[in-house]
Amino acid sequence: MSKLIVMPVDDPSATLLSTSDPAAIAADLGAVGVTFEQWTADATLAHDAGQDAVMSAYADDVARIRDMGFGTVDVVRLHGDPNDAEFMSNAAAARAKFLSEHAHADDEVRFFVEGSGAFYLRLTRPDGIEAVHVALCEQGDFISVPKDTLHWFDMGTAPSFAAIRFFQIEDGWVGEFTGDAIAERFPTFDELVAAAG
Numbered sequence: 001m002s003k004l005i006v007m008p009v010d011d012p013s014a015t016l017l018s019t020s021d022p023a024a025i026a027a028d029l030g031a032v033g034v035t036f037e038q039w040t041a042d043a044t045l046a047h048d049a050g051q052d053a054v055m056s057a058y059a060d061d062v063a064r065i066r067d068m069g070f071g072t073v074d075v076v077r078l079h080g081d082p083n084d085a086e087f088m089s090n091a092a093a094a095r096a097k098f099l100s101e102h103a104h105a106d107d108e109v110r111f112f113v114e115g116s117g118a119f120y121l122r123l124t125r126p127d128g129i130e131a132v133h134v135a136l137c138e139q140g141d142f143i144s145v146p147k148d149t150l151h152w153f154d155m156g157t158a159p160s161f162a163a164i165r166f167f168q169i170e171d172g173w174v175g176e177f178t179g180d181a182i183a184e185r186f187p188t189f190d191e192l193v194a195a196a197g
């Protein structure tokens with residue numbers, strides 16, 4: 001289930017908000033400039049479905065977002081057997097890439113068509129409190145994080161997700177890392193999933 005958990009930057013043990021209601025998630029994220037929507041993502045993807053197969057399964061959605069000025073589109077898909085050492089090694093490298101706080105010169109726009117992953121967004125709320133907004137995104141979730149937003153992404157130690165990524169700028173995915181260890185102070189994707197039962 002998609003979920004939003006909001007914690008103050010200076011106190012990861014406190015919870016300002018925790019909700020699984022899609023409308024509440026959209027409203028709260030909308031108030032800090034992040035778009036969250038739930039779309040239909042019910043295509044059955046073959047185990048070995050690659051970029052082209054995923055894009056054609058969601059051709060209408062891809063065309064709609066392209067028309068909004070996102071000229072570059074690709075697919076990131078990670079799933080495999082947790083007992084497969086090669087997969088787990090590749091997964092660890094992929095996970096580590098964006099696990100520290102960073103920002104991009106482009107909006108980070110993702111449509112999750114399989115599995116789940118967590119965005120951690122460091123934003124100042126309308127009441128002035130700086131908080132980490134954890135958006136646990138699942139299949140069907142569309143999220144658009146504005147450029148320059150400080151954030152990180154955790155796909156978990158055994159990733160299983162596919163997301164279509166949209167870019168306005170060719171190299172828009174390149175991260176500018178802040179060097180802040182904030183990510184280490186907040187619960188990981190694995191911990192959040194375990195807590196959600």
Ligand SMILES: [Fe+2]
Pocket residue numbers: 098102103104108151152153175
């Ligand atoms: Fe990012």
